[in-house]
Amino acid sequence: MNRKTPSIRPAEAASEAATAPIPAPDAVAVGFEAVVSGAFDADLQVPPAPDEPAQPSKRVLEPEAEAPKLHKVLAQAGLGSRLEMERLIAQGQITVNGEPAHVGQRIQQGDAIRIDGRPIKLRIAPLPPRVLAYHKPAGEVVTHDDPQNRPTVFRRLPRLYSGKWQSVGRLDINTEGLLLLTNSGELAHLLMHPSFGLQREYAVRVLGALSLEEKQKLLDGVQLEDGPAQFQTLEEGGGEGANCWYRVTIAEGRNREVRRMFESLGHAVSRLIRIRYGAVALPRGLRRGVWMELDARDVARLTEATGMDRTLESRARQFQPPAPPKRQPSRGRSQGPRPSAPKLVDGAPMPRNTGRISARAPSPGPKRGAARGPKPGAPR
Template sequence: MSEKLQKVLARSGLGSRRHMEQAIIDGRVSVNGVVASLGDRVAVGDELRLDGRLVHFSVESELRRRVIAYYKPEGEICSRSDPEGRPTVFDNLPRIKDERWVMVGRLDINSTGLLLFTNDGEFANRLMHPSSGIEREYAVRVMGTLTPEVQRTLCDGVELDDGPARFESVSELGGEGFNRWWQVVVKEGRNREVRRLFESQNLKVSRLLRTRYGTQKLPRELRTGRWVELDKPDIDALLGAVELRPRRGGTGLFGIAKRRVDKLRDNPLPPRPVDAGRQRRSREAAAEGRPARIQRHDGNARPAQQGGGAGADQQRKGGFLRQQRRDGRNKDPQSGE
């Protein structure tokens, strides 16, 4: 079975279908060594390259569409890697063979809450595109007084540096004194949009937590730094919101994976702390102008640490295992390790 070239590239997470069409027009894509043209198709066994780099792909009918919900903690950045060696949201995600997780939207380093990841690039792009009108809901702690007049102004719309923006709704959640919690909804994912809307009214956001993306709420059993894979009903609800059909390859959880998620609901894992030592090392490395030592959760480090001998290696290993026990990783039903 063959598929349109731009569809395969978009699903691989390399960009939207429109951007991939432009890449084909620009002559950046080749199939089996021949520069591709718009309208070409690709099948299993073909060699597909973008800008000379090999693209690993599978046809749609063979793939099971997967989505995971991740509770992002404060201090992680929304990037696959960071030159400063800071922790990223991808550090704790499970590995998937011959595929990769595509992030749906972003949260800044000081924000927390729901992040969705999928192995379907087209699905991710539709969820993020403003034309889909997907709602993002946030719980926000605001320093200052949010009067009814200010609420109306924020819902009517204000002019930001990158154009007009507005809240779909604003409602009070509670709190006392100078810091109160509010629930706000937007339909775009522009950089720091929620914070900038409040700043336009001389109000400062001290905490920001995403509680919902489209039809998917932040699971109650999820703790910071942890993830859970969504089942078919939740995925189908998101698909319906962006008018995508379910795949023949299947959607959702089966067998052992489904039992693991059911067990997680009954026995939530404890929060996974952000690696404060790694943050400190990255700042020190940046100050000294050297590459940061990146600590992985499998205990490997890059670049390799010099010296120390076998005794030091044993000491590091023991410390790592103790940390695994403290954060519950050694009994993580989803880690696959």
């Protein structure tokens, strides 16, 4: 498995995305200069070093180490001890998503658990999303089911334990470069939403140089079939002959938007490479058709840029098991209610006994010397 680390830059705020300068790429990131100079293509054509370990024929994801084990979750839900739950699992009485469970199996939110066919409702804290950086080559489409049976990017991705990969935006069949994919539909939606203004950076090769007037039009905005569109930044990169390179950034990702913007001014795009999406840059040396998983720190930066980290924290608090109530020492019936919790009654409030002598006059008692007869009804 490729262990390179993608280049991550701090995410700009949405209000500053249009004016903030693009920082120089790190040494491990694909920079615009590398694309223009040809170093980007040269690096991908270099064969692996002899001492470099061969890639396995079938690459898989690392297991979810943070996912809780089934028998532990069942025991915490009060269904029995851990040993008892392990025994039920070993006897085949527990299923997960319709399949017999096995001892030590890990589960996550959304899994269907049944004991002897009876569904069990469990509260499991959601896990952080998983994100892949994929180097999409030209000729692949970003769809799960293509009616024309063209090769798709999803055929090269690792199998998820549950759910499916969702692309963060799309690249058309002739566009190459960085494509982010995640198992979280919520994160994919937030990363694509224009309200966050996450920049997409492209290296574009067009036929014919742009005039100053055409450059200004692309920055001010051009009218397309589905509405106006504009680049946030546009920089020249040189070129050879009629081919001219430009680095552009844009804060949205409509269908073939970059190509249509240049075509609206009469310039055909001969090559289009996405080299950055938000804070994630295409790692240099990541070969076409190869993916790598972002580590927890990089995923945290993505969720922080969209505000999703606060949502995950609130969900984790929501799924915290409630603390058991504290047992209070029992009080005898003759003792009555606690002094600190008087009962509410109708009428004027009754003063508490503070130990002081009451100012009320004492109630008149029987006169001294008066005969005290027996109580009515008392036996003589």
